[in-house]
Amino acid sequence: MAKFNPNDFLECHVNDALNVMKSIKTAFPWISEIRKNFWELLFYSILLHDLGKCSVGFQRAGAKGEIWGYRHEILSTAFTQFLDCVEEERNLIALAILTHHRYLNDLPVPTKAEEFVWMSYLERVDELLENSDYVEEVFMPKIPYWEIYVFGKTIGKFKLSDDWKKGIKEYNFDGLLNWYDRNWEKYKEELIFLKGLLNACDHLSSAGENSVRLLPFIAEVIAFRIPREEWRPLQKQANQIKGNLLLRAPTGYGKTESALLWADANSHSTKRGVSNRIFYVLPYKASINAMYDRMLEYFKSPELVGVLHSSSSYYLYASNFEYKRLSSLYQKIFTPLKVTTPFQIMKAFFGVGFFEMTLSELKNALLIFDEIHAYEPNILGIILAMLEILKEHKTKALIMSATLPDFIEELFIELLNPEKLKIPSEDADRFTRHRVKIVKGNIEENLQSFAEKFKERNLTPALIACNTVDRAIEVYKRLKSLGYRVMLLHSRFTYGNREELERKLRRDLDGYDFVVATQVVEVSLDISFQTILTEPAPLDALIQRFGRVNRQGWKEKRIADVYVLTDGSEKDENVYKPYDVVRESIKILKNLDGQELKESLIPNLVSEAYSKIKSQLVKEIEEHRLTALELFEDLQPLKKTESEHQFYRMFQGLEVVPVRFADKAVRLIKSGRGIEVHRYLVPLPYWKFYALQDKFGEIFWYDRDHRIIIANLKYSHETGLMDEVCNEIGII
Incomplete structure (x- = not known):
């Protein structure tokens, strides 16, 4: 048996894993670029990876539902000595097998220098050899058939010698580890992809899957919902561009469909569909969940569209999906389109989890970064470093935003040399929905008068946007004491409460006069308020807040007033650093007081807001990029590194x-x-x-x-x- 409860025979598990390998081989032909005979190396890694489970100790323990207490992959590794290939290939296969469950620094590798560990190994070999007849009479005769099934011919590189039992007892683990220490940098790519794809084949077959999924032809899927003649000019252009792309368009224009059509133009297609992995990257869980639902509307099956963030398992559970199965599959090379945070991709570069599997999936992948403006300088620096490394793996990227400052755009242009797409000014201005009104003073001084004004003028439900939780609670209590129907929304509610509050708002927005919210409102609510009174913030954040007002107004050419206070609270300087960008944003908006905020002006206005601090921010981003590159270059395959702890310290x-x-x-x-x-x-x-x-x-x-x-x-x-x-x- 390879598995117990439910039982799975070793030959069946190997067969299933080879089925997965065959599907990956068809879907990802570019893997051959790593090494001419890469698929042979992977085949023999899969063939031998569980052979150590033949031990009677493993079989007896498993049958009783107990833990055996020894690593079967150590015994499996010893069989690689009977491969008829050059030393480096034998060692690459051996190392992939040895580390397919645990990293080298977590394994009790039996070196002869440690007598106790070596003697323990010899005892386990004796247990293995009690089932030598299975190896010789059942397992070995199947190998030619598996070779024909995968390659269409026999290869015959694995042959047990007459004295193979003695050979297993004398396997030179010291030599293998010494070879790794001397050569891991030279064979870094082979080690990453061999272990990564062995893990993928092993994990998927253990999960009952026999193949990776492919996405249906994307343009056809979109055309089914939006006829081609109704595609907007930007969408048609995106579908023609090969290579990296930088895209600017206002909210509501159809950037998501443009991104998918770009992916269609850059994908590798087989008869069965699109085989590149597509990562749709967003900064916030709420927008990720909403985009996952939207992608499911297009592609229908949760096996084709995945969601991945720190609490995606609960989201799937709450949505009545098979959360255990899907959560597990979404972390593997299974689903062709994943909606995710950048942190899930970053994990691989920091050596977190089965990082080789993610790195294997990122080769030739298509990365769509939506709302790229929302990241702090440290995250932007790491994203740039990742893209720099992925360029070598023919990974392509689409960067898009409605409010991207020029200096950040320039960093991506320098790195990616992308095509640029933006809609003409007159088209952008058709999406104008807001008129700026500047309000002198802070929220305490203005709250009561504006609450009365909004109520009298029938401008409720209105949004009151605060910069800190403490200020939001104060405002909520005051409005409540004045007799208004108010809801409070911020990040310090339990997830369950927050979900409940947002559901109430979507169901009965008109049941409230005011919603008092912090920055969570910038991303989480797909609802439309009549107007807003907001504390000062960076211009791009303010534009996101305005986006919750009069959301569909552009369709009816309706303009709504948005009210911006000139003064915040003392604590705001801890929220927005450096605070200069907030001061500059208010100065810019004062010049627009009483005027419509034209969509075509927004990119330039946002760039102007950051003009005084852009050199400081560029320096900060660059420092993080260089630090990340150093970390990534030092990442050692098959080993758990210190950078894993660094990752959690930085982001969690x-x-x-x-x-x-x-x-x-x-x-x-x-x-x-x-x-x-x-x-x-x-x-x-x-x-x-x-x-x-x-x-x-x-x-x-x-x-x-x-x-x-x-x-x-x-x-x-x-x-x-x-x-x-x-x-x-x-x-x-």
């Missing part, structure tokens, strides 16, 4: 369970419904976590048994997680 915030839900979370975990704990998690950036610890002391504790962080802070369904210690007795 914390998710905490407010103490009032601790009992509920523990009960869910104990009853096997741990996935539902996600509903009770509140995301906290590290800076906020440390600020709260400094203020209140040890208010967070880690429940090791259930692997959750509990926050001893007050929580209200109305206002979210508060900066107040919870002193209620018996709350847990």
